[in-house]
Amino acid sequence: MKLFHCGRCANLLYFENSCCTSCGASLGFAPDVMDLVAIDPKxxxxxxxxxxxxxYRLCGNYQNQGACNWxxxxxxxxxxxxxxxxxxxxxxxxxxxNHDLWVRLEKEKRRLVYSLLRLKLPCEPRxxxxxxxxxxxxxxxxxxxDERSKVKTxxxxGxxxxxxxxADPVERERMRSQMAEPYRTVLGHFRHESGHYYWDLLVRSGPWLGSVREMFGDDTRDYRQAMDQHYQYGPPGDWQSWYISAYASSHAWEDWAETWAHYLHMVDTLETAWQFGMRVNARQSPMMNSEPDPAFDPYQADDFDALIKHWLPLTLALNSLNRSMGHDDAYPFVLAAPVVEKLRLVHRIAHGG
Incomplete structure (x- = not known):
């Protein structure tokens, strides 16, 4: 995520801000310029x-529901x-x-849409x-x-x-524990499910299908049978050598969606680090620079190896910081060589799809 500054007082802003905490200016995110701008009423x-x-005009959900700041x-x-x-x-x-839960969902959905716009991926309303x-x-x-009647994410x-x-942290933690997931967030859900959408849009009937099948496996395998097998017997014992998560091992579609989500995690987190001026030295530790490196924009990087070079030591730093505070790892993943190659293919498709 980019860093934003108030156009009136230059105060540092968060993506979700609708009012500058320093000068009180009204704010709104303008997707046409991809910036959080200070605005005056006319x-x-x-x-x-x-x-x-x-x-500009305020989005209807900004003006009437307080659920948006775009x-x-x-x-x-x-x-x-x-x-x-x-x-x-x-x-x-x-x-x-319901209003509070919806507002939390909208906040994370806008982060997803921000990433899709930065990657110049199609995201028109159906x-x-x-x-x-x-x-x-x-x-x-x-x-x-009836358990079967519950809403399934x-x-x-499309x-x-x-x-x-x-969006309820208590319910989400209960599900995370029940499903034995080391990582479960609302933003992670949005990114994962968007992976299924872009499979249909960019892969299913396009020129990438052969490459994706070679990398991710047979997508024609019966999905329901694969999921039943996964939940009955669990992932293979060596899943970490081949997949980004245990769930990714269940079916090629889920492997793609988990890997797609992980790619979005990478580029957005790297952009945040880049915007804060954090340079990552792969041999030592992260060092803070006074200015971000203008040559490295994770969303526009052609060289996937450059992303990985920055990403791996950054995740080590994130986990070390969390452990210093007595928390679990912020990044509970292991990127085996086959997973890196899957991410590389996702990178190519996201930029060339």
């Missing part, structure tokens, strides 16, 4: 960026921003806690493009006790469904 839901003078150019007739237009279904906001993307944010019905035909319970 009346009739028109806002002017304080430095360049560009004019802007819509005044020349755009849509009521919602490019991220919120991807929503097909939102939860019943009259139900207790209502506007037959190959587009939609999100359904749904809640379990308390009156229904997943992807099908629609990513997310159970809003995933």
């Amino acid at each position: 009346g009739n839901n028109t806002w002017e960026e304080v430095t360049a003078g560009d004019q 802007l819509v150019p005044v020349s755009d007739s849509h009521a919602f921003c490019v991220a919120c237009r991807l929503n097909r279904t939102i939860p019943d906001l009259s139900t207790f806690r 209502q506007e493009d037959q190959y587009g993307l939609n999100f359904d944010f749904l809640a379990d019905q308390p009156a229904i006790f 997943g992807h099908a035909n 629609v990513i469904t997310m159970n809003i319970a995933e």
Whole structure:
């Protein structure tokens, strides 16, 4: 994630900020310039960026629900921003806690959309493009006790469904423990499910299919049978030698989605480190520079080896910092050589798809 600064006072900002904590300026993320900008009201839901003078409207979910901080150019007739237009279904906001859970989901979804825009990947709403993307944010019905009727997080035909319970940290931790997952986050879910979408969009019927099958295995294998086998018998004993996660070993589709998600983890975390001026010395320890290296933008890096060269020592530093604070590893993964090659292929497809 990039670093942002207030256009009025130069205060350092977070991606989620809607108000500068230093000078009080109103803020909004402008996806047309990929920047978090300070804005002044001009009346009739028109806002002017304080430095360049560009004019915007607040996204409908910014103005009415407090669930977004993105802007819509005044020349755009849509009521919602490019991220919120991807929503097909939102939860019943009259139900207790649903609004808070939805807002948490939207915050992580915008991070996903930011990455997709930085990679210049197609992410049009399905209502506007037959190959587009939609999100359904749904809640379990308390009156229904049938386990099979619960909302399942997943992807099908361009629609990513997310159970809003995933935004509840207590419920998510319960599921993480139950599923024996070392890593389970809302953002991880979004990135994983987007992998299934981009499999359909970039791989399934395209020129990459042969290369992906050679690397990830037979995607025509019966999916339900593979999943039943995975949950009954668990992953193979040597899964860490071949897969990014135990779940990735269940089927080629899940291997692809887990690897795709991991690639998005890499480039976004590396961008954060790069923006903070953290240079990683592969032989020693990370060192802070006064200025970021302008030659290294992880989202635009052609050389995958450069990403890995920066990534591995950075993860070592992250884990060491966490252990110093008495926490579990921030990065509970091992990148075996076959996994690195899978990530390399994902990199090629993400940039050439």
